[in-house]
Amino acid sequence: MVTRGGDNVRLENEVRQHRLDFSSDAVPDTEIEADDALVLDLDGYEGPLHVLLVLARQQKVDLLKISITRLAEQYLGFIQQARKLRFSLAADYLVMASWLAYLKSRLLLPVPERKPTDEPEPEELAAALAFRLKKLEAIRKAVEAITSRPQLKRDVFARGDPEARVILPSSRLDVSLFDLMGAYVTQRQREIARHYDPSMRVEAYPLEDARDHLRDVLPELKEWTALDEIAPRPVGEGGPKRASYVASTLSASLELTKEGLMQVQQLGTFETLYMRQRPPLVEGR
Amino acid sequence: MTDESFPRIDTERALEALLFAAAGPMSAADLARRLPEGADVGKALAALRARYADRGVTLEVVADKWQFRTAVDLGYLMVEEREEPRKLSKAALETLAIIAYHQPVTRAEIETIRGVGLSRGTLDVLHEMNLIRLRGRRRTPGRPVTYGTTEHFLETFSLPSLHDLPGAADMRAAGLLDLNVPADFVIPDPAGARPSEDPIDTDEMDQVEFAQDFFESAENGDR
């Protein structure tokens, strides 16, 4: 893309230079003399199809009736001239040139008795190309038709008189009860967080205790057992909370697993964690 | 038909177009400059004015300048309610929520719960939208003004009464309450019994406004 753009710019520059050299400013956009095919105004003609369209118009017949062999010659002539002037043409132009040369040769060759089945008829290709040019030409005409419409702020003018209007803010409120609840709870919870007192130490189930407990129960964990069943229950008031027992037991289980003493598995996110004693690698040893 | 080189009807049409598209009122001289030589602007303006006299748009002269304006009697059509519903800012919504649940509530109490000072406009916006009202005065030192919600507040949230504001259980069911809220977390029943208040009399309102202004600007200085 980038190189193509660069080529185009260069091409345009050279064309401009060329035009300056011969001081011929008045190169028409679309109508080009038959023997002057080189002095194409490439400005805006971005691709080979656009060049073909310009060339095709020189035949001055309906695009569907153009001679594709002649068009191919015109195009090849254009390419040849451009190269003679050392215009650096984008690859597209050369691809099109070789395809047209091929198409031309097939159109000129006598029809073989046994047609190759995998290739379309050259006449079909020619017709398809002509139709494609016709489509592009139709769009070019459409551009003219659209741009010659009365254009707002160029040919026709509208004017609102917004000063005359009094806009009242809507009396409806875009808010739901859920929003109100949410807004309330957020603040109350922020308030709780603000009043959090770090001096009130939270009792935690020590990791060492959890490890010792786990080592104690490990010999019994032959089968997969849920974490919930393994973690000790809180005893009495004021001790660590149940959540702390579970958390410390989980931490300890990970350590023991790392040491190769046990295994932990979970079937999916948020699923129950199961753990067991690691079975011996070889049965019976 | 006199010796006008630019026919009357063309002048009128041209003036219509110019006045219509103009950004503001135009004097006869401004208009004449924009028209071909020989156009009788004065006559054409008079004719146009007569032509539009009883239309929905009329040609008016203000300070010697001409302008098309919508007819005065149709002014009522020009009032248009913006279609998009208003949104409450986060601060306004939060303040409204506290007033709703804790009413009657003083400004200081609102600020205690929010943990930040109330910015000046927040209560004004809620007042202006007729969502909150002054309820009374707390019988405590300084007799602070208390706020509550309005009927319009209930309508806006389709609530039959203040009793129907969702409580803690509803919030928990809606997944809004964290699991770690302390057991003593209470959401007040806004329709429940309240400390008694003194009513606010109307002539006190001015003082209230004044007191509030004073108090607000002092506060703004804090931040």
Add this chain to the structure above:
Amino acid sequence: MTDESFPRIDTERALEALLFAAAGPMSAADLARRLPEGADVGKALAALRARYADRGVTLEVVADKWQFRTAVDLGYLMVEEREEPRKLSKAALETLAIIAYHQPVTRAEIETIRGVGLSRGTLDVLHEMNLIRLRGRRRTPGRPVTYGTTEHFLETFSLPSLHDLPGAADMRAAGLLDLNVPADFVIPDPAGARPSEDPIDTDEMDQVEFAQDFFESAENGDR
């Protein structure tokens, strides 16, 4: 005079005022909503249109909506109001025309018709000028995004609707708007041959995804 509860002449006057004051074109439905019950907006609009037909300001239909605009033949007077429209390159105009006549159309289809890849800025410029919009996704493999024109496009080129695109019916009859390319069509297609070379594509797709999520609002933004 039928059983209309709001007399015709009042309806016409009201419409004149509303259309004059409107910031943009208004649909008959918009207008009806602003008028009292029983006003025959359709008839009044037709009458107004006839009344203004040969005036300096005419009532036009653009994008299925109504708007007062200065008469086309008086454009020459409007030198001061004229805004030099941003010059569109030939490539951009061609792309715009393809989008207008072939919509909904994909980027690949635009490139096929033009026989050349779309350069980076072309669609951007058209988007920026609010002439084109994303319409949706083609239900073909890859679900490519399709482009169409905006209401602003119709307003800019004074088109009552997309049906009024000049020459579209003839083009369609001649099969020139047919996007189906015969299966055995093997003209070298440099544009189609290397879409993956364009490094912008991935970025662009992100934007496109984003835009489509907000498809409704994007569309509302047209106005």
